Amino acid sequence: MGFFQSALIIAKKDLALELRGKEIVTTSVFFAILTILMFGFAFDMAQADGRHFAAGGLWVAILFSGALTMNRSFLYEKENDCLSAILLAPLDRSSIYFGKMGANFALMLVAEAFIVPVSTVIFNVNIMERFLPQLAVLLLGTLGFISVGTLVAAMSVNLRAREMLGPLLTLPVVAPALIASVEISSGLIGGEGMEQLMVWYKILVAFDLVYLVAPWLVFEKLVEQ
Amino acid sequence: MESANSPGPAVELDQVVKRFGYMTAVDKISLTLEKGEFLTIFGPNGAGKTTLIRIMAGLTAATSGSARINGRPVQDHDDEARRDIGLISHQTFSYGQLTAMENLLFFARLYGVEDPSARCQALLEEVGLSKRSHEPVRSFSRGMVQRLSIARSLVHDPSILLLDEPFTGLDQHAAETLKRQLRRLKDERRTLVMITHNLEQGVALGTRVVLQVAGKIILDQPASTIDVKEFGQVYFNKVGQAHY
Numbered sequence: 235m236g237f238f239q240s241a242l243i244i245a246k247k248d249l250a251l252e253l254r255g256k257e258i259v260t261t262s263v264f265f266a267i268l269t270i271l272m273f274g275f276a277f278d279m280a281q282a283d284g285r286h287f288a289a290g291g292l293w294v295a296i297l298f299s300g301a302l303t304m305n306r307s308f309l310y311e312k313e314n315d316c317l318s319a320i321l322l323a324p325l326d327r328s329s330i331y332f333g334k335m336g337a338n339f340a341l342m343l344v345a346e347a348f349i350v351p352v353s354t355v356i357f358n359v360n361i362m363e364r365f366l367p368q369l370a371v372l373l374l375g376t377l378g379f380i381s382v383g384t385l386v387a388a389m390s391v392n393l394r395a396r397e398m399l400g401p402l403l404t405l406p407v408v409a410p411a412l413i414a415s416v417e418i419s420s421g422l423i424g425g426e427g428m429e430q431l432m433v434w435y436k437i438l439v440a441f442d443l444v445y446l447v448a449p450w451l452v453f454e455k456l457v458e459q
Numbered sequence: 460m461e462s463a464n465s466p467g468p469a470v471e472l473d474q475v476v477k478r479f480g481y482m483t484a485v486d487k488i489s490l491t492l493e494k495g496e497f498l499t500i501f502g503p504n505g506a507g508k509t510t511l512i513r514i515m516a517g518l519t520a521a522t523s524g525s526a527r528i529n530g531r532p533v534q535d536h537d538d539e540a541r542r543d544i545g546l547i548s549h550q551t552f553s554y555g556q557l558t559a560m561e562n563l564l565f566f567a568r569l570y571g572v573e574d575p576s577a578r579c580q581a582l583l584e585e586v587g588l589s590k591r592s593h594e595p596v597r598s599f600s601r602g603m604v605q606r607l608s609i610a611r612s613l614v615h616d617p618s619i620l621l622l623d624e625p626f627t628g629l630d631q632h633a634a635e636t637l638k639r640q641l642r643r644l645k646d647e648r649r650t651l652v653m654i655t656h657n658l659e660q661g662v663a664l665g666t667r668v669v670l671q672v673a674g675k676i677i678l679d680q681p682a683s684t685i686d687v688k689e690f691g692q693v694y695f696n697k698v699g700q701a702h703y
């Protein structure tokens with residue numbers, strides 16, 4: 235069984251589970267939209283310059299929505315000890331991580347398809363005006379956040395306080411990716427040149443690479459008893 | 460079930476030790492199981508039986524010693540060794556939101572089973588679930604879930620089947636069905652290892668019986684030499700001496 239093939243089978247199964255229950259997308263989108271609305275009410279967008287708030291509000295909403303998504307993904311496996319059944323199969327165990335991360339990434343993109351238009355309306359700025367650079371930061375930022383979050387979810391699945399510990403452990407680690415994402419999004423909305431933003435893109439790409447390789451190295455040990 | 464034809468024993472445990480912190484769950488257990496044997500493991504709660512079976516399955520790494528399945532070290536995550544093992548636990552290993560067919564197909568694909576749809580359909584018929592194959596597993600009774608569990612464990616046609624208290628929570632009818640299936644697997648010369656607390660059932664089904672207490676095997680004898688009524692007293696005495 236090839237690495238990508240088994241990761242794909244696991245991702246498809248996770249997406250099928252979500253399609254059946256629609257638990258993750260519904261709650262994370264609802265929570266994210268609520269966050270954006272709170273920002274909208276807190277700052278008078280008619281008076282204030284939305285450009286200052288849009289990037290921050292957008293990424294806080296993505297962050298909250300992501301925290302809900304990742305917590306749930308390993309709970310499916312815990313329910314009837316399904317993880318043991320997967321671990322019995324002849325596959326590279328890190329492919330389990332990449333399958334789950336792939337499914338989480340896809341679910342986050344679905345959530346962002348709602349978050350971005352709602353943010354655009356509430357903050358009264360065209361977030362996607364510079365479409366490709368903004369799309370790139372959304373993809374890279376989400377990938378970095380999800381790669382760490384999925385790993386932490388795997389680590390904390392057997393802990394009693396996992397709902398609390400998950401975000402608590404994830405947020406400090408993803409801070410560099412989050413700061414870089416906010417800086418880029420804000421710069422793009424504010425009309426800054428690409429050469430000024432390039433350093434943040436580089437940080438984001440480096441972060442993603444590190445946190446895509448690290449789980450590949452440690453996941454096997456993490457699930458071994 | 461190709462590996463069943465390879466020479467040598469089906470399961471070999473050599474001085475296997477498993478410690479969790481200060482607690483020793485499995486204490487220097489050596490055990491050789493020939494192909495086609497049906498081993499029943501008895502023992503009180505906390506004797507380390509589940510840990511032993513998880514070591515055989517490669518789900519738990521031994522602290523020291525080695526475990527081999529059809530001559531291959533299971534701890535090295537050898538794909539062939541894993542392909543030879545099927546496990547039925549008291550946990551159902553199934554996704555409640557998915558249908559019986561979807562559950563089986565998922566595992567069949569993970570094992571790279573050829574023509575997974577046909578294989579899963581055949582297995583569902585074998586365990587009497589074909590009529591409800593497209594219903595979500597959460598709507599199944601405990602007996603039905605356990606039958607699905609049997610189908611899942613056989614989806615890749617393993618030569619060795621490990622069963623951890625498979626009769627837990629089953630009603631009379633479901634237990635009879637499971638017994639019938641186990642006898643059939645025994646006739647097919649698969650190697651079976653079963654943990655149970657039911658002495659009568661364990662002795663009747665097994666070809667060999669071991670008693671595990673406090674991480675050690677303190678009794679190992681052929682099932683044919685055991686009188687169940689006397690064995691109950693022997694069990695009580697041995698467990699009492701070693702455990703309490």
